[in-house]
Amino acid sequence: MTALSILYVILFYVAMITLIVGVTNKILQYIRVPAPLKIAITPAPLTRTGVVYRFFTEVVLFNSLWRATKWTWIFGWIFHLSLLLAFFRHLRYVISPDSFLWPLVDLQVVQSFGHYAGFAMLFGLAGLFGRRIFVDRVRYISSPSDYLMLLLIMGIAGTGLLMAYVAHTDIVQLKAFIMGLFFLDWQNLPSDLVLLAHLTMVIGLMMIFPVSKLLHAPGLFFAPTRYQLDNPREKRHISEWGAEIEAKDGRNS
Amino acid sequence: MADFETPQTREFPIIPTIVEGAMSHSAPFLASEEFQTDMGFPSGEETGQLIDGWKEKFLELLKDKLGKYRSLQVFMDTCVKCGACTDKCHYFIGTADPKNMPVARQDLLRKIYRRYFTWAGRVFPKLVGAIDLTEEVIDEMYSYYHQCSECRRCAVFCPFGIDTAEVTMAARDILSMVGKGQKYSNQIIPKIFKIGNNLGLPEPALADTLEGLEEEIEEETGVKVRMPLDEKGADILLVTPSADFFAEPHVDGLMGYAKVFHAAGVSWTISSKASEAANFGLFIGSYEQMRKISLRIRDEAKRLGVKRIIFGECGHAWRVAYNHLNTLAGPWDFLDQNYPIPQHILEFTKDCLDRGILNIDKSENDHMTLTFHDSCNIARASRIGEEPGSQFTIPREVIKAVCNNYVDMAPETIHDATFCCGGGGGLLTDDLMEIRVKGAQPRMEALTNVVKDSGVTHMAAICAICKSQFTKVLPYYGMTMDQIVSVHQLVSSAIILEGQGEDNSDELENGDETEEAA
Numbered sequence: 001m002t003a004l005s006i007l008y009v010i011l012f013y014v015a016m017i018t019l020i021v022g023v024t025n026k027i028l029q030y031i032r033v034p035a036p037l038k039i040a041i042t043p044a045p046l047t048r049t050g051v052v053y054r055f056f057t058e059v060v061l062f063n064s065l066w067r068a069t070k071w072t073w074i075f076g077w078i079f080h081l082s083l084l085l086a087f088f089r090h091l092r093y094v095i096s097p098d099s100f101l102w103p104l105v106d107l108q109v110v111q112s113f114g115h116y117a118g119f120a121m122l123f124g125l126a127g128l129f130g131r132r133i134f135v136d137r138v139r140y141i142s143s144p145s146d147y148l149m150l151l152l153i154m155g156i157a158g159t160g161l162l163m164a165y166v167a168h169t170d171i172v173q174l175k176a177f178i179m180g181l182f183f184l185d186w187q188n189l190p191s192d193l194v195l196l197a198h199l200t201m202v203i204g205l206m207m208i209f210p211v212s213k214l215l216h217a218p219g220l221f222f223a224p225t226r227y228q229l230d231n232p233r234e235k236r237h238i239s240e241w242g243a244e245i246e247a248k249d250g251r252n253s
Numbered sequence: 254m255a256d257f258e259t260p261q262t263r264e265f266p267i268i269p270t271i272v273e274g275a276m277s278h279s280a281p282f283l284a285s286e287e288f289q290t291d292m293g294f295p296s297g298e299e300t301g302q303l304i305d306g307w308k309e310k311f312l313e314l315l316k317d318k319l320g321k322y323r324s325l326q327v328f329m330d331t332c333v334k335c336g337a338c339t340d341k342c343h344y345f346i347g348t349a350d351p352k353n354m355p356v357a358r359q360d361l362l363r364k365i366y367r368r369y370f371t372w373a374g375r376v377f378p379k380l381v382g383a384i385d386l387t388e389e390v391i392d393e394m395y396s397y398y399h400q401c402s403e404c405r406r407c408a409v410f411c412p413f414g415i416d417t418a419e420v421t422m423a424a425r426d427i428l429s430m431v432g433k434g435q436k437y438s439n440q441i442i443p444k445i446f447k448i449g450n451n452l453g454l455p456e457p458a459l460a461d462t463l464e465g466l467e468e469e470i471e472e473e474t475g476v477k478v479r480m481p482l483d484e485k486g487a488d489i490l491l492v493t494p495s496a497d498f499f500a501e502p503h504v505d506g507l508m509g510y511a512k513v514f515h516a517a518g519v520s521w522t523i524s525s526k527a528s529e530a531a532n533f534g535l536f537i538g539s540y541e542q543m544r545k546i547s548l549r550i551r552d553e554a555k556r557l558g559v560k561r562i563i564f565g566e567c568g569h570a571w572r573v574a575y576n577h578l579n580t581l582a583g584p585w586d587f588l589d590q591n592y593p594i595p596q597h598i599l600e601f602t603k604d605c606l607d608r609g610i611l612n613i614d615k616s617e618n619d620h621m622t623l624t625f626h627d628s629c630n631i632a633r634a635s636r637i638g639e640e641p642g643s644q645f646t647i648p649r650e651v652i653k654a655v656c657n658n659y660v661d662m663a664p665e666t667i668h669d670a671t672f673c674c675g676g677g678g679g680l681l682t683d684d685l686m687e688i689r690v691k692g693a694q695p696r697m698e699a700l701t702n703v704v705k706d707s708g709v710t711h712m713a714a715i716c717a718i719c720k721s722q723f724t725k726v727l728p729y730y731g732m733t734m735d736q737i738v739s740v741h742q743l744v745s746s747a748i749i750l751e752g753q754g755e756d757n758s759d760e761l762e763n764g765d766e767t768e769e770a771a
Contacts, residue, residue: 026330035323036540038576039416041408041633043641043669050641058412067670068337068410076335076412131336136271138336140351141360143382145373146334211373212381216413219331223414224324230636232576233593236583241321245541251548252582 005177005189008199012181015206022210023218030222036239044230051227058226072131079124082117086160089114093171093178118161125154145212152201159198169195257687259729260347262698266665268340269349276350276691280396282684284434291443292542297432307431308386312369314427315362319370324419329366331413332356338407338417343672344400347691352397355407355417361394362424395433398424400688402678403536403569404629409669421678422538429537437682438533445546450495450529456483459525462498470508474753478515480507480523485557487522489514492530492550492574492595493565494717502739503720506566509741512748513602516611521563527553530570531717536679540581543573547582560589563596566739568628568716569677571597575635597637599715602744603647606654612749615657621711622658623743624703625649626696626723627671628716642668648715648740655747660707666699674714676722689722690729697730704732713740 045051057063062080066073091105104110129150132142163169170190180187189195208214221227229235238246246252283301290296295304304310319326338355340346345353352358360382367374367383374383384390403418428434444453454462463480470478481487491514497507514521527549534543554562562585564574574595579585585594593600605611625648631637637644645668653659666672675692703709714720714737723737 030323030327033320033323033326036321037580039324039419039634041405041414041416041669042636042644044636046641058414062412064410064414065335065337065412068341068412072335072337135336137268137339137351137354138334140271141334141336141339141354141356143334143380145377145381148380208373211371213331213333216331216333219327220413222323222327223331224327225408225416226414230641232579233595236579238580242540242580245544252551252584 001186001188002191004191004196005186008177008189008196009181009186011200011203015203019206019209023215026210026215027218027222030219034239034241035224035228036242038228038232038237039224040228040230041225042230044228046230048229051229054226055221059220071127075124075127075131077124078120079128082121082124082157085110085113085117086121086157089117093175094182096179115164118157118164121157122154122161125150125157129154149212149214152205156198156201156205159194159201162194163198167192167194257690260691260694262694262701262730264702266346266695266698269346271351271354272349273351276344276348276353276400276688277393277396279400279685279688280392281399281680281682282436283395284429284436284439288436288439288443289429289432289434292429292434292439294429294434294439295432296434301433303388303391304432307391311386311391311427311431312365314430315366315423316370318423318427319366322419322423324416325423328359328413328415328419329363329370332359332363332415333413335412337410337412338415341407341410342401342417343404343406343675343695344402344688344692347675347694348400348688350400352393353400355411358397358401359415359417359420361390361397362420365390391428391431391433394424395428398428399435399680399685400692402629402673402675402680402692404673404677405633406629406670406673409633418678422535424538425536425679426538429539435537435679437684438537438679442533442537442542442546445529445533445549449524449526449549450498451531451533452495452498452529454495454498454528456525459498459523459528463523466504466508466511470511474750475755476515476750476752478508478511478750480511481521482523483525483557484520484522487520487557487559489519489521489561489563490527490550490554490557490559491521491523491563491565491598492527492570493523493598494530494567494570495528496717496721497565498528500717500721501724502735502737502742503566503717505742505745506739507741509739509743509745509748510565510598512745512750513598513605513611513741516748516750517601517605522557522559524553524557530564530567530574532570532573533679535569535573543577544581547573547578550578551582551585555587561592561596562588562594563598563601565598566715566717566741568630568718570717571637572630572634598741599637599647599651602741603638603651606651611744612751613655613747614749615655615747617746618656618743619658621656621738621743622660622707622709623652623656623738624660624662624700624709624712625652625667625740626662626674626700626712626714626719627667627669628714628719629671629673629677631715632671633669645669648713652713652740652743655743660703660709662699662703666695672696672699674716674719674722675726677716677718681718681721686725690726693722693726693730697726697732700732701730711736711738713738713743715740 176187286296401421408416672695
């Protein structure tokens with residue numbers, strides 16, 4: 001194995017561990033910290049099914065963002081949809097043709113939509129970047145990391161497109177490398193620069209995920225304002241530390 | 254009228270271009286040592302001086318909050334700075350100060366969170382916008398966390414449900430604990446415990462006031478409508494904001510509740526010790542204070558032996574009552590479980606209207622064309638009625654049941670997109686007049702437009718703070734203070750009590766009075 005391949009094997013493991021441990025840690029923290037009070041933004045659902053529907057409209061359709069600003073919605077929604085399509089297309093690098101999932105991954109529709117998603121992704125990201133620069137309010141709230149994050153993902157999308165249309169890489173060898181990571185049977189990585197740039201940026205994205213605003217992805221599901229049921233009169237809501245305060249003075253008995 | 258300019262109202266809203274530092278001079282009076290001590294908060298040597306070791310204390314308190322409130326912990330992490338909220342705050346629209354954009358307001362605390370509680374902020378503070386905690390930062394927080402009315406309009410539009418009110422509450426509580434409490438709230442809360450209400454109206458004065466109101470109703474209608482105080486064995490305990498006992502137009506609303514109760518034939522009482530629905534513990538972000546204030550109601554409900562609790566027209570009080578009374582002062586197993594606990598006065602009145610037990614003459618309100626201001630805490634932080642969203646329909650249905658002329662304001666300014674009156678969340682104090690007037694701009698703009706286009710003469714509200722705030726700010730926008738009315742004031746005018754008008758002279762008198770009020 002080449003030294004470069006060994007380096008990338010190590011980097012990938014470090015990145016995967018950072019991502020999984022980091023995000024799990026954050027999720028466990030969100031679960032551990034109690035929500036002592038009912039703070040649903042109303043009108044709020046009365047049933048669990050209603051909450052699922054509320055999250056569906058938020059996660060799939062970005063409903064609140066749609067109500068807030070159409071431009072950010074257009075760019076943001078297109079970017080996230082493209083991300084999903086690109087993700088599906090990339091499954092072919094990690095799923096073996098023997099797998100029962102392969103027919104799904106191999107579908108023409110999955111592969112061709114994913115093929116063009118890169119352009120849509122760049123379009124969405126460019127729009128979001130433009131808003132950060134040209135809208136005075138958004139410029140005011142942006143930190144260097146907010147611009148860099150967009151540039152990083154643009155870099156990933158750009159190098160991805162380069163490989164798809166201009167500088168093809170050896171995808172058979174690439175798949176062997178990736179599968180090798182999973183089965184601890186390490187293989188050489190093709191060494192063309194565009195691929196290395198692409199993978200380096202992906203590794204960077206995985207590593208900063210748990211320490212950055214990318215936490216919005218899991219965090220979204222832990223906002224009491226959105227997941228709580230609107231039933232405070234029907235069902236008493238009390239946190240552990242709230243109950244401790246009660247137990248001390250006994251005034252609720 | 255003041256040393257600041259009242260914002261313009263326009264035909265269509267315009268998002269202002271940011272003006273940095275436009276409101277950096279605004280801050281409420283600080284609580285002196287006396288008021289801090291009353292609340293159990295520490296204070297430095299001089300008023301508003303930070304306590305010794307404030308920095309460590311601040312961070313320790315922030316850590317404590319992050320471990321106790323999932324909302325705060327999650328909201329500190331999930332903001333992506335998308336900008337969806339930036340033009341949604343009435344204080345931003347009215348002042349153009351970028352620190353009044355909800356995300357920038359949250360960032361005052363988030364920058365500190367990142368610096369001391371996240372890896373990225375510890376290692377690369379400049380990159381992620383993390384800053385050191387200094388006295389200047391504290392002063393900025395004190396200023397801008399008191400330019401937020403905790404109205405949650407921003408949260409409605411946030412893709413992640415981030416609620417700036419949660420951040421404001423946490424920050425205010427921490428500020429109080431390092432010596433920077435707000436005078437207004439910290440002066441008022443102890444009165445609740447010592448006397449029973451925010452006003453400091455003791456039992457004899459309250460009894461006197463209620464007697465006066467009974468006489469007023471009798472003079473007007475010829476019917477003796479009782480307004481009982483501390484009556485043991487009554488079925489219903491009415492908990493209403495103390496402004497209802499003296500201020501206009503609040504007091505007309507209180508007489509409305511009394512007439513509805515009278516017509517419905519229920520027995521009810523006010524408690525002198527719980528003669529306040531308001532709960533400023535919410536504003537200052539203190540679970541303990543909010544709980545202590547709520548527990549008075551439990552104690553009084555038990556002492557008086559009531560079966561039901563009904564809240565009068567008050568926004569934040571209803572937020573606390575609806576969402577938190579069960580948590581903080583429950584369980585309510587000793588009350589009649591056939592009724593909602595607590596119940597809103599509009600739920601009671603609506604039910605009476607639906608059952609047809611109120612005799613209504615809508616023409617009594619024909620001299621007015623009404624619109625309705627959805628109070629933020631009722632629209633976005635609670636519910637009235639059975640269905641999600643019935644907090645919007647029930648007040649309107651009640652108004653339409655007692656008035657012939659009703660028009661809604663622009664759709665983007667009502668229901669859950671309603672604009673705060675500008676005086677909520679503990680800002681209803683004269684030392685914050687500038688931010689109150691400027692923060693009222695979006696609501697005043699929407700109102701002005703229906704006044705011009707649809708001939709609206711009056712705006713009805715169901716919140717004591719909204720009513721007081723509008724009474725003060727309407728004149729700044731070229732309208733008159735009596736253009737704000739209580740919903741139950743409209744009910745009061747339209748309701749014909751049994752035996753009313755049997756004496757003709759009374760009715761004439763009534764007619765004259767109505768005209769004067771208009």
